[in-house]
Amino acid sequence: MIQVQHLIKLFGSFRAVDDVTFEVQKGEVLGFLGPNGAGKSTTMRMLTGFFPPTSGTAKIMGFDIIKESLEAKRQIGYLPENAPVYPDMTVEGYLKFIAEVRGFSGQELKKKVARAVEICSLEKVLPQTVDTLSKGYKQRVCFAQAILPDPPVLILDEPTDGLDPNQKFEVRRMISSMAENKCVILSTHILEEVDAVCTRAIIIANGKIVANGSPEELKRRSSLYEAVTFSLDSVPKDEAVSAVSALANVAKVEVLKENEGSLTLRALPAAGSVIAPAVAEEIRRRGWISTQFHVEEGRLDEVFRNITRQ
């Protein structure tokens, strides 16, 4: 469990992290979202003990990051941004080094290394030096290093940055497979990632938390939430727009696309209302032919932009 209390970090007079408070429970995967320079990495570096906060503190599995720094560090597997792994070491040598520093030896060390290698599918590159590896493999070596001691807390800074779609999928799969009995914090600016792996998301901008909730809750803040997108065949545009606009709780109707004989419209609901059944009923009543009918879940990228662009 991670408890972060009023964390502040100043660089000179610049408030990189400004009074951040949150908690992560076991089994949660917390997505840390925010524009570049919002304070995501700075927060993670404080949690992992790379540098101390200016004020405030955090507890990692009950260990204070300032007073019990070494114990706190033992609880964490950390994947820093850009996967900084010693370029002149072999993958095997590197993982053994990590295991040794983590306090393993003998058979246990071998087992831990073997397990990390298996989870991250590194068998093929074990004797290679890190600087000969592709970006995807390098990222995986660094990921292997983070999970090697099987820590209760994983902190991953942009774990899928710079990977191709297949590699991204692989890394997300690894994270999800381990999430069940761990606390995971991962930072990203890829919003689909939040949908794919996170149980909760925090949006941070200018060092402050501006939103904290499950991906569904965040999407509900979108103006598109519960909007209905539908297409109609051979219905005059004006007739369709005025009919749908007249329905209760429909705030606005937009024409998205207009082709010969085919029309794509989007009806936006008044805040907090549901209009899909009414729209569907109207289409049926008028005998229109609708080839597509889709209720929007709300879009994270829109919420993200609205919140972080103030």
Added chain:
Amino acid sequence: MKTIYSIMKREMNGYFGSPVAYVFIVIFLILCGFFTFQFGDFYNSNDASLRTFFVWHPWLYLFLIPAVAMRMWAEERRTRTIELLLTLPVTLPQAILGKFLAGWLFIGIALALTFPMVITVCYLGDPDIGQIVAGYVGSFLLAGCYLSVGSFASSLTRNQVVAFIICLVICLFFVVAGWAPVTDALASSVPLSVANFIASLSFMYRFDSVQRGVIDTRDLIYYASVITFMLAASSVVLTSRKAS
């Protein structure tokens, strides 16, 4: 303790995993021999001791040890591996000490490989073994001082070349402060007590006294305090600048 050992082992493998280590050892051995036999005029000195061998060490170290030390922290900061190292369950002093000991041991190995000199001098004459041992101990301690300065210089920058130059300049100061031409010049321009104080800070002053075959407690304290001070300074610098 075990953590320091793990870090030391990794650094050690780092030295021997790259050609730098072998180049360093070969150059060190060649220069040692060259200076001893050519400039030191070892054979004609008619003296069964290694004095003409050790006397060059402060000058050789001046160029070679900054080369060993320069990557110590500069490279960690440049490649950002420092972030991973210091977020492992490792304290900063452990990391500094592990790296320092690895470098020191490496130089110790290079120094040990000069053993043919000892064989030569034993074959040719009947040297004072105690003095030779003291010479090696003194040289090794001196190397430790240079290396601790190198650790400090390397923590100041991300650029290895800059680290090399800073280390060389600081070491040069420590060397020439006790070098006869400089001490003479100082003695004639400042009060004698000040000149003596500056000379006593010098590596040379201590090095000479150990080379005479006497390992004085004061010399040991001097070497230990220089190393401790420089490593502590590395720690202070790294604490404040590791993030930048």
